[in-house]
Amino acid sequence: MSHKVEILSVGTELLLGSIANTDAQMLSQGLSALGLNVYWHTVVGDNPQRAREAVAIAKQRADIIITTGGLGPTCDDLTKNVLAEAFGKKLYRDEDSVRRLEEFAKKRGRKLTENNYQQAMLPEGCTVLVNDWGSAPGCAFEAEGVHVIMLPGPPSECRPMFQYRAVPYLQQFSEGVIASHTLKLFGIGESAMEAQLREQMNAMANPTLAPYAKEGECELRVTAKAATQEEAQALLLPTVDKLKEHFGPLVYGVDVPSLEFVLEGLLKERGRTLGTAESCTGGLMAKRLTDLSGASQVFKGGIVSYTNEVKHNVLGVPQELLDQYGAVSAPVAEAMAEGARRVLGCDIGLSSTGVAGPDKDDRGNEVGTMFIGIATYEGTYVRPLHITLRPVRERLRTITAHHAFDLARRYLTGLDYEAGMPQ
Template structure:
């Protein structure tokens, strides 16, 4: 099967936005044996979008478009495709009901332009977008399968995973099963080097590494007559991958390291508290984004200044004076004291320099992450220079989760520090 990806957006042509959607779509299609022959990028012009779709209809078996499904005046992909295929636009009553309920739940005004998102070419199957507001579409027209996806990368990625994969599985011969192995502490390019020989020699099951901010995963996909056979084909490959990377593999089929760490806390009925300085509450956000986190995450203190560290957490002023606020000693006491203050099983302390300036002794990107349990305190020293503030903060949080998941699974955490 030959496929063409049509990415819609003037920002892509101007270079102001990187076209990650096309890469994600290509990787997904390749897992199902669908060959991407063409990548086309078109600006926000309905005539040119319609022309690109008409051209693709004449040479591809599958067309996937990304972008141009939203509520603004330049979101014209559906209009252009309907015009190219000679289909009228009709309001999806089911999506209209969902959209009204969504806006009511959020307490937002449903302005008229939002209804543009639910005007779909007649005959399509609406693909619910639980990560945004603009639904995707799927239709078959003149023996060509056409899928429309939203442009925002996260929405596109989630729609690929939860809406497009089931479609691809149905139209593929046989049954396709995929599982992921999740990793922290190794990059996609390094992982690809270790797996390259396997990737080149294996066709079914197949291996495909993917990057996710601060972590990565390997998708293992098998195709067989039944799901049961495909599952059996996958098992030894997953075992081989996990054996090859050892402790760097933290889980399977996990959406994030934070999710997996919370899962371990739940399984062991343990609780967590955190004291955040340079991360400014990001760790708390990452874990409370997960439903049910309150059963195991008791709370956190954002102690951004030295004065607040002393007043809220009881960090001795002399400790800060002697070692500096950005030090393994202060991180350790932060973790110990927040654990004691909130009565949790584990405490995390994070202090560092996210930039743009250092403190005279430590460069930007210097971070100390501490984990305290009843009998031990561990500190990890990080050098995250050359990255922007958000990434420094994110990597710091992920290292904290990694230390905790290692502790919960009896793996080496870090050298014990006695402040």
């Protein structure tokens, strides 16, 4: 039997955008690994009538409903009440849950108030999902041909509750496995990528291929469904290999989180160090690298040379270059990269200089005019950029940093700096 899953997230804070709905993302990923198809994501606020309407719709179209949130002690925690009402179940006081609540409070030196005990009120006939990571227990029951699983909302509780409590319950419905690999590409737009693959995507059934646009880069996700993980991989890997061959140097990794993650790994493998000299990116390259654990092994440091005085006095950019060409120029980007390598004592120097907007610079350079430099033992290279799509400062900085990391990746892997890039 093919199951249809709906994830129902309860919480006004989700609707307001005060917090991101990371629970739903995590659940979808976990359910896919079980071979269960998620058909709908629904978010509803802390309103009893709207929650009833959402549950009424869900029980008509899904045979597995997983809820997150609304299990706490306050008046707006209404998930159990609404679901019990929708399926004609009474709530009872679960004494084991009461005992665990009291132990939980005692360990933390807290005194339970009467409303705290509401968390121990559960639908009759349910399987209690013990919460060892918080106070509110979850539960699961079957009624009217629908399986309902209720999980707490805080991600620090929802994730382990799903993994260690819900997954064992859900394994009875598993229909094999759904596996996927994601290729990360830089240097091609989503529309151009999709145009090259349209015929292939339309012809594919299992595995399937889906393109995604990310900020300044693209993803290709290959997904297969099979009885076992081994069979799914046998379907996936030939397609992954063909795509890597087709796109060549534009593919910077498979199942990797980011371009800087790949760069850090290459630096460690090659025993090289890197430093940055940033103007238009304002320290973004350094930030992204230092966000990675262990980056201190390969990243020497960064200089934010936002003014010409710092470019000249700290990085040693010749004043005549600044006067003749201006800060936003290939010669200055080259000198900045060389200065970073010299001042920071690193193997590779990366630089960025450009116009992030919102206005042209004093020499008439348009917003999106950028120059990225890389200095190595073998010499220096500059990639000029003219980024015209949606010229917003943050986006321009992100794309410019991508380009700098791409140059370093290509250098470390022996690739041509511009192979496959649009001319």
